[in-house]
Amino acid sequence: MGLGAKRTLTRLFFIKFFFNSAKVTHLKVPSYLCKMNTKLSEQEILRRESLEALRKEGINPYPAEEVPVNVLSETIKQEFPIKPEKYTSVCVAGRVMTKRIMGKASFLSIKDSSGRIQAYINRDVVCPGEDKTLYNVVFKKQLDIGDFVSLKGHVFTTKTEEISIHVSELKLLSKALKPLPVVKTDSQGEKHDEFNDPELRYRQRYVDLIVNEGVKEVFVKRTQVFNTMREVFNEKGYLEVETPILQSIPGGAAARPFMTHHNTLDMPLYLRISNELYLKRLIVGGFDGVYEFAKDFRNEGMDRTHNPEFTILEIYVAYKDYKWMMEFTESMFEKIARKTTGSAEVSFDGKKINLAAPYQRVPILEAIKTHTGFDLIDKNEAEIKKIAESLDVETSPDMGKGKVIDAIFGDKCEKYYVQPTFITDYPIEMSPLCKKHRDDERLTERFELFINGTEIANAYSELNDPIDQKERFEDQLGLQEKGDDEAMFIDKDFLRSLEYGMPPTSGMGIGMDRLVMLLTGKTSIQEVIFFPQMRPEKNE
RNA sequence: GACUCGAUAGCUCAGCUGGUAGAGCAAUACACUUUUAAUGUAUGGGUCCUGGGUUCGAGCCCCAGUCGGGUCACCA
Helix, strand or coil, rough: HHHHHHHHHHHHHHHHHHHHCCCCCCCCCCCHHHCCCCCCCCCHHHHHHHHHHHHHCCCCCCCCCCCCCCCHHHHHHCCCCCCHHHCCCCCEEEEEEEEECCEEEHHHHHHCCCCEEEEEEEHHHCCCCCCHHHHHHHHHHHHHCCCCEEEEEEEEEEECEEEEEEEEEEEEEECCCCEEEECCCCCCEEECCCCCCCCHHHHHHHHHHHCCCCHHHHHHHHHHHHHHHHHHHHHHCCCCCCCCCCCCCCCCCCCCCCCCEEECCCCEECCCCCCCHHHHHHHHHCCEEEEEEEEEEECCHHHHHHCCCCEEEEEEEEEECCHHHHHHHHHHHHHHHHHHCCCCEEECCCCCCCCCCCCCCEHHHHHHHHHHHCCCCCHHHHHHHHHHHHCCCCCCCCCCCHHHHHEEEHHHHHHHHCCEEEEECCCCCHHHCCCCCHHHHCCCCCEEECCCEEEEEEEEEECCCCHHHHHHHHHHHHHHHHHHHHHHCHHHHHHHEEEHCCCCEEEEEEEEEHHHHHHHHCCCCHHCCCCCCCCCCCCC
């Protein structure tokens, strides 16, 4: 028996076993995955006909050969005016975006990764002999907006002073079977027929990226932000690491997890809500600084600022405290803003936000005192709940003291912190993984960075006293019994790691999607995530 | 989850007190050898989101649902 056959048999057995297993109920294929909608529009039929016609003419609409591209459109536009002699023989490739046919001459514009450039096609240049088929049929009739082509020729400037490619050779690289929305911009810069239905834009992001200028830029900036942070961390010698996404105990944050099941181990697993406890284990293991750009998953509501999967940067640095982290953060944010937007001041939602360091620091209880008049220090849970009610802040019996304080701050205070502000020194009940404040046992060494009334970062002097940590987890257990379904689970292995000793450490998490929103001026998280979560499209 | 707005041609949108659907772009055909929201002439293109109901008759009115946007709630 050959190896392949054996493997097939094994697989058959596996599949049989798999589908016989009563536990695997979630694998039933939903109906929206079953059928392909094959109804074609008039334009789709015509394009398929062109495709066949091209094949009959001996033109492969999907050729395999490498394309000898030697320049990008943007480079041509920038350099041609200065060094025209360099552009007597170019080859560019890209997608046809517009086509203007004027008898024996035509213009088209193509889009490559750098931008758009116009090309001029003259029939008798492209078809020097008797046979004008390539121009009259292939170019004029069978080439559509959306197709990929390569163009060889020289660069020149048209009468209307647009830098263009004078084409001597045109080759089809890939035929498009669906018509592209044609977005036009007039001389006033006004957009016409913009592809702007958010549902279509997010579901078909590829189309959004093709036809809507500026979308790509947002995502390029997103990567720039990540890269700038990597630079800052790597310069300091911190190590980029990866930690489990599938966790048996979803720890490190207060949130509802997604649940899944591992068949071989026959056990539940959770998609991580945070990687905090794993990164701290690495500090125990002897790394001085570790960081991870982590996809986290929270099974909660979705809105303009929440996607079920989102990206957090978490960083942990040994021998530092939260005060150091504040300075580190404000200088890094200033650097990121300057690098990605060219200025420390960014515009967001009609507001000017200045990211230049340093940022104001306000203890949370002071913030509450300022904006509500109530001093919550030394107040017990019942008293604080009473105050909350008097402020029209909703509370429920399952909320502990920490959550009530959080609710008061969230409702009455955070909106005022438009300019970057470190809110510091949270009450101990709100921060089960954070070290007690060096000057006040009722508080913790924690800050959250608020910008435009939204939390962007959260940081601690990390709790490294294993006995204190155990007690804090046990307090969370109490909250769980009260009905708080977000209270943290006890992670015994994490406690064990702390018992081996963790150096004093400061750690921070930054909501990357929200940071990118801020730096790109986007008010919806869906604008900064390539493929935001959506319900499946209906079929038929 | 609640409220609210929306879904009509490939795209963007009109569509009157209910009377068998329109425009621009895109497409097709013809003309045009430096245009640029190219232009001119002609043409084709529709499950009006789905399912019920009211009505002689529904894109429009009523009910239920689907998907999406916004606001709020939940939530970092």
